[in-house]
Amino acid sequence: MNAKIVVLPGDGIGPEVTEQAVRVLQVVARKEGHSFAFSERLMGGCSIDAHGVALTDEVLADCKASSAVLLGAVGGPKWDDPTAKVRPEQGLLGLRKGLGVFANLRPVRVHPALVDSSPIKADRLAGVDILVIRELTGGLYFGQPKGRDTRNGAERAFDTLEYSDFEVRRVVELAFRLAKGRKKKVTSVDKANVLESSRLWRQIATAIGKANPDVALDHMLVDTASMRLVTSPATMDVVVTENMFGDILTDEASVLAGSMGMLPSASIGATGPGLYEPIHGSAPDIAGKGIANPVGTILSAAMLLRHSLGLEAEAASVERAVDQAITDGCRTGDLGGKLGTKAMADEIVKRLEAGR
Numbered sequence: 357m358n359a360k361i362v363v364l365p366g367d368g369i370g371p372e373v374t375e376q377a378v379r380v381l382q383v384v385a386r387k388e389g390h391s392f393a394f395s396e397r398l399m400g401g402c403s404i405d406a407h408g409v410a411l412t413d414e415v416l417a418d419c420k421a422s423s424a425v426l427l428g429a430v431g432g433p434k435w436d437d438p439t440a441k442v443r444p445e446q447g448l449l450g451l452r453k454g455l456g457v458f459a460n461l462r463p464v465r466v467h468p469a470l471v472d473s474s475p476i477k478a479d480r481l482a483g484v485d486i487l488v489i490r491e492l493t494g495g496l497y498f499g500q501p502k503g504r505d506t507r508n509g510a511e512r513a514f515d516t517l518e519y520s521d522f523e524v525r526r527v528v529e530l531a532f533r534l535a536k537g538r539k540k541k542v543t544s545v546d547k548a549n550v551l552e553s554s555r556l557w558r559q560i561a562t563a564i565g566k567a568n569p570d571v572a573l574d575h576m577l578v579d580t581a582s583m584r585l586v587t588s589p590a591t592m593d594v595v596v597t598e599n600m601f602g603d604i605l606t607d608e609a610s611v612l613a614g615s616m617g618m619l620p621s622a623s624i625g626a627t628g629p630g631l632y633e634p635i636h637g638s639a640p641d642i643a644g645k646g647i648a649n650p651v652g653t654i655l656s657a658a659m660l661l662r663h664s665l666g667l668e669a670e671a672a673s674v675e676r677a678v679d680q681a682i683t684d685g686c687r688t689g690d691l692g693g694k695l696g697t698k699a700m701a702d703e704i705v706k707r708l709e710a711g712r
């Protein structure tokens with residue numbers, strides 16, 4: 357298999373974790389006889405510094421022409437002035453929109469050896485295996501109008517939570533399709549008691565539920581969902597929700613897995629390359645120290661193998677190597693261990709090389 361992979365290391369710990377995920381992909385390629393061509397590009401704060409914008413047209417074109425995109429993280433204090441016209445995060449949002457990756461899959465599993473790394477009681481964590489599907493190219497992040505003005509002498513700022521029927525339908529339908537290969541349960545999370553956009557969302561989810569009677573559908577308000585996620589996470593299977601609700605709920609869900617550094621994600625659209633990134637950010641507090649957990653990015657690379665390249669066996673071999681390393685006690689600092697970013701990846705690579 358020949359594949360062209362664009363790597364966008366980004367800012368902060370982004371370059372530290374993508375370097376290790378690329379190494380893992382290189383090992384997979386060598387072992388299984390694939391040819392992966394990697395090209396590294398600027399996106400985020402580093403692109404603002406070099407070109408004045410977070411995502412250039414050239415980089416977006418390269419991403420569109422690739423087999424898949426692997427991303428670290430963007431942002432940081434250097435670019436955080438709230439009055440700034442250009443922001444690193446604009447690059448990420450432009451990339452998601454430009455690639456049309458409307459569904460962000462964020463699997464949440466709890467490795468049995470990491471139960472003690474979570475502040476949640478062990479009995480709540482047994483059997484947790486959730487797939488959060490976050491709508492990624494609509495909702496509050498993209499709705500128009502968005503901006504600032506002055507009204508009656510007051511400075512105003514506004515964002516719009518907007519969804520069209522087709523945007524809801526395609527992501528909820530995907531949730532049902534994926535649920536069929538799992539425990540056949542979809543929890544659609546909304547705020548239908550207050551928001552009109554959520555009432556449209558719920559109406560469409562209900563109709564899709566009726567057309568798929570083999571899958572159990574329940575609706576849950578987002579505030580309740582945030583509570584259930586920590587009190588009874590093992591009762592959840594596929595969770596599908598609006599862009600910002602999904603952003604917030606998955607940082608919360610990472611607590612179940614022991615650390616933000618553990619969770620991967622895959623962003624996919626109807627066609628074209630997928631975008632793969634850990635759910636965490638650029639972690640300015642630990643950037644440059646070589647101590648970031650690379651697992652979320654390495655597991656994102658496994659999702660890249662599975663979803664964009666169709667290499668299921670290779671994806672599973674990477675996931676097994678990660679699982680074994682954790683079973684054997686390998687831990688970065690966020691999980692109470694002593695290993696640095698590279699040393700943790702070394703342990704994973706060692707097991708990947710040895711595995712079948």
Ligand code: NAD
Pocket residue numbers: 369373428429430431432433445448616617618633634635636637638639640641642647648649650652690
């Ligand atoms: P963050 O996710 O960067 O960090 C939150 C906390 O988790 C920090 O204490 C950090 O040290 C820790 N952490 C995160 N990833 C880790 C890892 N791999 N290993 C060990 N510890 C890890 O969130 P933040 O500090 O609120 O945001 C920092 C910047 O990152 C902001 O500019 C934000 O916009 C950006 N951000 C980017 C992305 C992305 O590029 N996809 C995602 C989230 C936040």
Ligand code: IPM
Pocket residue numbers: 430431445448449603635637
């Ligand atoms: C994420 C991040 C991004 C988001 C930011 C950096 C734009 O928090 O990928 O979860 O909100 O989508």
Ligand code: MN
Pocket residue numbers: 603604607635
């Ligand atoms: Mn986030």
